[in-house]
Each structure stands twice: as structure tokens, then as C-alpha cells.
Amino acid sequence: MMNEEKKRDVLIAGAGIGGVAAAIALAQAGHNVKIFEQAAELGEIGAGMHFTPNATRVLGALGVLEDCISIGVVPDEIQMRMFDTDEVILGGPASQLEEHFGSPYLVIHRADIHNVLSAKLLEVAPDSVVLNARVEGYSEDDSGVTLHLADGREFTGDLLVGADGIKSAVRRCMNGENEAHWTGDVAWRLVVPVSDLPAGLVEPNVLLYSGPGAHITVYPLRDGTLVNFCGLVRSDPEWRTEDTWIAQEPWEMLKADFAGWSDTIQALVDVADRDGCTRWALYDHLPISNWSSNRVTLLGDSAHATLPYLGNGGGMALEDAIVLTRALSQEGEIPEALQLYQRNRLERTAMIRNESAENGRKLHDATSAEEVSAGVLSAHGVDMGWLLSYDAMKVELL
Numbered sequence: 001m002m003n004e005e006k007k008r009d010v011l012i013a014g015a016g017i018g019g020v021a022a023a024i025a026l027a028q029a030g031h032n033v034k035i036f037e038q039a040a041e042l043g044e045i046g047a048g049m050h051f052t053p054n055a056t057r058v059l060g061a062l063g064v065l066e067d068c069i070s071i072g073v074v075p076d077e078i079q080m081r082m083f084d085t086d087e088v089i090l091g092g093p094a095s096q097l098e099e100h101f102g103s104p105y106l107v108i109h110r111a112d113i114h115n116v117l118s119a120k121l122l123e124v125a126p127d128s129v130v131l132n133a134r135v136e137g138y139s140e141d142d143s144g145v146t147l148h149l150a151d152g153r154e155f156t157g158d159l160l161v162g163a164d165g166i167k168s169a170v171r172r173c174m175n176g177e178n179e180a181h182w183t184g185d186v187a188w189r190l191v192v193p194v195s196d197l198p199a200g201l202v203e204p205n206v207l208l209y210s211g212p213g214a215h216i217t218v219y220p221l222r223d224g225t226l227v228n229f230c231g232l233v234r235s236d237p238e239w240r241t242e243d244t245w246i247a248q249e250p251w252e253m254l255k256a257d258f259a260g261w262s263d264t265i266q267a268l269v270d271v272a273d274r275d276g277c278t279r280w281a282l283y284d285h286l287p288i289s290n291w292s293s294n295r296v297t298l299l300g301d302s303a304h305a306t307l308p309y310l311g312n313g314g315g316m317a318l319e320d321a322i323v324l325t326r327a328l329s330q331e332g333e334i335p336e337a338l339q340l341y342q343r344n345r346l347e348r349t350a351m352i353r354n355e356s357a358e359n360g361r362k363l364h365d366a367t368s369a370e371e372v373s374a375g376v377l378s379a380h381g382v383d384m385g386w387l388l389s390y391d392a393m394k395v396e397l398l
């Protein structure tokens with residue numbers, strides 16, 4: 001049972017994966033949570049995501065792993081393939097990850113994991129969600145923090161967590177302008193029905209391809225009825241999206257970006273919805289050295305946005321949620337708790353962000369089997385233990 005003095009009124013800006021996970025963890029620890037989301041309803045768009053054992057361990061602690069597995073896929077194998085021939089260069093059973101790291105490797109649609117998390121939040125904290133609530137900023141003093149919404153409403157609490165993504169209003173209010181920068185890289189993200197593909201093309205495996213200027217991940221979603229294609233391309237730095245960072249582009253551009261790639265890739269591209277080919281601009285953020293004030297902290301992409309080349313941006317947000325909750329239990333005072341949280345997350349999240357950027361370079365430069373093997377081994381294989389063995393529930397907070 002939580003000591004009443006440590007029971008806090010926590011305001012959370014942003015109901016993405018990070019904000020909702022934090023709200024669940026904090027509510028389960030006995031805090032009162034209110035989460036403010038700019039959108040009119042809870043939900044996510046986008047495509048597939050993978051979650052490595054460090055992240056699925058957190059899903060287990062939140063009590064949602066089984067539901068995620070039932071709607072996602074725990075793949076049979078992870079295969080690194082030659083970009084032009086489909087030849088398998090490296091690979092092995094995905095179950096090895098669970099054997100080594102004690103929690104499964106999971107692939108799941110972004111909307112599905114968000115739905116599972118949202119349902120859990122509404123179960124543990126039924127009145128916690130405020131929709132149509134665009135956060136503009138905050139003010140704080142010794143007695144509390146006040147959240148300012150764009151429509152003029154204000155809410156007070158003991159602390160505020162800015163989980164409002166890469167363009168965070170909370171971060172801007174805390175640290176001044178700190179814009180993400182355009183990397184020139186883009187992501188093509190497609191989800192296609194398995195029934196549109198030749199039988200057996202994509203078994204319940206994760207396929208990774210590294211080729212000239214691009215890197216592709218293919219895996220099944222939604223109990224194997226859909227296939228996710230995420231093609232990360234080093235693009236023309238002149239290519240820009242308008243405000244949204246996402247642009248609808250002609251299918252021919254998608255086809256051209258992967259000309260010369262393997263039969264599997266061509267089959268996936270060929271069944272893509274001609275009117276639904278979206279290119280996402282990939283933005284990066286240099287690690288920041290401070291993301292907490294006395295009563296406000298950041299979590300997830302607002303604190304440490306990363307390129308997706310290690311596929312752990314969402315995983316980091318999940319880990320943050322647990323470490324923040326533990327820090328509030330461990331320290332009596334909020335400013336000390338926020339410092340404890342930040343101190344224990346800065347190095348790891350900067351390392352994941354930096355390794356992700358490095359991986360992008362290695363994977364995009366490899367084209368021969370030898371280069372791909374060397375690139376993948378140096379990027380992923382030599383020692384992933386530091387990434388995958390992390391246990392947010394048990395790591396000592398110093």
C-alpha cells in the first residue's frame with residue numbers, strides 16, 4: 001500500500017504509447033493520473049512495430065503482454081536476407097531471444113498495442129483521459145504545476161510528465177526551442193493483407209534486407225493476417241514534406257526506390273494500395289542533457305526521439321514509464337525523484353539514440369553478403385545484451 005504522503009496528482013501531456021504506459025504504471029502504483037491528449041479520440045495510426053525483450057518485459061509488468069501477444073505475432077525466425085536474391089545470410093529462431101533474455105520478441109500493429117494499453121488504462125483509472133486537450137505550456141512553483149491548454153483551460157497537479165512526442169510543447173516550454181532536424185532519410189510504411197500475396201511468401205518470420213541506400217523490414221501482423229513493410233531509404237535531402245512530415249506519393253516512386261530488389265520485395269510493392277503509398281520523413285534529435293525541472297519531466301520521444309534503426313523508440317518510452325514510477329516511490333520529494341529518474345535514463349537513452357543513428361549508416365552501406373553480415377553483426381549481433389537484458393523493474397536506481 002502506498003504511503004499517502006507519496007500519492008501524487010500526476011498530469012501527463014500526450015496519450016501515445018509512452019503517455020498511456022506511464023499513466024497505467026503510475027495508477028497501478030496508487031497515484032492519481034490525468035492524461036491530456038490533443039486528438040478527439042484515443043488511438044494510433046501507422047503500421048507495425050517490433051518490441052524486443054527489454055520492452056515486452058514492461059508490457060508484462062503492466063499486465064498487457066498476453067493481450068498483445070494474442071493480437072500480435074511472436075515470429076518463428078528472424079532472417080537477414082540478400083536484398084536482390086532473397087538468399088538468407090544470417091538468421092535463427094526468434095525464440096532464442098526469449099530463452100536468452102526471459103521475455104518474447106513481439107511484432108504488433110501500432111494501433112493494436114495502443115488499443116490494448118488504452119483498455120488497461122480505462123480499467124485501472126477510468127476517468128483519467130481528457131481528449132481534445134492541446135497542451136500549450138505550463139507554469140510551476142513550490143506548491144505545484146499548472147498545465148495550460150490551448151482552449152484556455154487549466155489543470156493543476158503535483159507534477160507534470162511531458163509525453164507529447166518529438167514536437168513536444170512541454171519540452172519547448174522547459175528548454176526553449178529545440179527542434180528536431182531532418183535527416184534526409186524516409187520511411188515507406190505499408191500494411192498489406194496476406195490474402196493478396198502469393199501463398200507462403202511471408203511465413204511468420206521477420207525478414208531484414210540491407211541494400212543500396214536502403215534497409216527493409218518485413219513481418220506479419222494481426223495474428224498473421226497482414227504483412228508490414230517498412231522500407232527505410234536514404235533519400236534526396238531536397239525531398240521535403242509539408243507540415244505533417246508525412247506525404248502521399250505516387251506508387252511509381254515506391255517502385256523506383258526498390259528497383260532491383262528481390263522477388264519478395266517486388267511482390268509486396270506490387271500489391272501496395274496505389275492510393276495509399278505514404279512516405280514518412282525521418283527526423284532526429286540530438287540527446288539533451290536535461291529534461292526535468294522541479295515538478296516537470298519528459299518521457300518517450302519528447303525526451304529522446306530516435307531514428308528507428310534499432311526499433312526501440314517505443315521500447316524506451318515503456319522503460320521510462322516504469323523507471324519514473326519507481327523513482328517516485330523511492331524518493332520522498334518530487335524534485336529528487338525526477339532527478340533520480342532522469343539520471344538513470346539519460347545514458348541508456350542517449351546510447352540507444354546514438355547506436356540507432358550509427359546502425360542506419362552501417363545497414364545502408366552494405367550490399368554484398370560479406371558487407372551485410374559484417375554490418376549486421378557490428379550493428380546488431382556482437383553484443384545486444386546491453387539493449388535487450390535491461391530490466392526496468394529491477395535495475396538499481398542510483
Ligand SMILES: Cc1cc2nc3c(=O)[nH]c(=O)nc-3n(C[C@H](O)[C@H](O)[C@H](O)COP(=O)(O)OP(=O)(O)OC[C@H]3O[C@@H](n4cnc5c(N)ncnc54)[C@H](O)[C@@H]3O)c2cc1C
Pocket residue numbers: 013014015016017018019036037038039048049050051133134135136163164165166167168169187189230280299300301302306308311312313314315316317
Ligand atoms: C518509421 C518508424 C518505425 C518505428 N518502429 C518502431 C519499432 O518497431 N519499435 C519501437 O519501439 N519504436 C519504433 N518507432 C518509434 C516509436 O514510434 C516512437 O518512439 C514512439 O511512438 C514514441 O511514443 P511517445 O508516446 O513518446 O510519442 P508519440 O507516439 O509521438 O505520442 C505523443 C502523443 O502526444 C500527443 N500530443 C502531441 N502534442 C500534444 C500537445 N501539445 N497536447 C496534447 N497532446 C499532444 C500526440 O497526439 C500523441 O498521441 C518507430 C518510429 C518510426 C518513425
